Structures are given as C-alpha cells and as structure tokens.
Amino acid sequence: MSGGDSQSRGRPARERQADQMIEQRSMEERRKASAALDEARLRQQAIGVRLRQMFDEVVNEQVPDEFLDILRQADKRGPGNG
Template identity: 65%
Template sequence: MIDTPDSSSRRKAASSGGEAGLEEARLRQQAIGVKLRHMFDEVVNEPVPDEFLDILRRADDKAGA
C-alpha cells in the first residue's frame, strides 16, 4: 500500500478519534461512579426504621437465651 498524505492524515484522525472516545468513556464512567457513590451515601445515612430495630432486638434476645 502506498502512503499518501491523505491516507496518513486519515489514520491519524482515526487514532486520535479513538483516544477521544476512550477519554469520553472514562469521563462517563467517572460520572456514573460519582452518582452511585452519592446515592449509596444517602442510603447509608438514612435512619434505621424502628420496626427493623425491634426485629434485631428480638433476634438478639433469642440468641442470648
């Protein structure tokens, strides 16, 4: 195959486009990770419902008896 200025510039554009695509994918994954951590933190910081605490207390009482 003969390299012409046109064909080599197309290859460069394709490789830089691939790098740009990878960077875009990394940024997208990073944004998803930030949103997931934010959602997880909200759930972790929610108070435990009283009904669930009662269930846990009863289970502890049975295990101790």
C-alpha cells in the same frame, strides 16, 4: 534493506502485520479513538461518582423503628433459643 526491516525479520508475521496496521492508521482515526476513550472515561467517572453518592445515601438512612424492634427481639432470644 532498511533498519525497520532488519528489526522485524526475527519477529512472527502476526506481529509484523499488527505493526503495519497500526502505522497505517491515520492521525484522524487516532484522534477519534482518543476522543472516544476520553468520553468513555468521563462517562465511567460520572457513573462512579453517582454510585458513591447513592451508596452514601443508603448507608446514612435511618433504620426504621419496626426493624430495630425485630432486631432487639432477636437479640433477647439469643443464639440457640430461636
């Protein structure tokens, strides 16, 4: 028996099978998976940057005068006067 066998003896079969599957993956598959993860992270990062830009643009937009007038009128009425 090798050292690996003695370590896996007390482990459930499902875990041993998972380890075997991981070991069987070739280096090329691992590189492809790593490249795909890197690409996905870059895409998510770009989306996050753009969303922050859009949020900042909306937050910094001026409020139209008509809307401000409506808010002023509502303030004049006060709570309970509406």
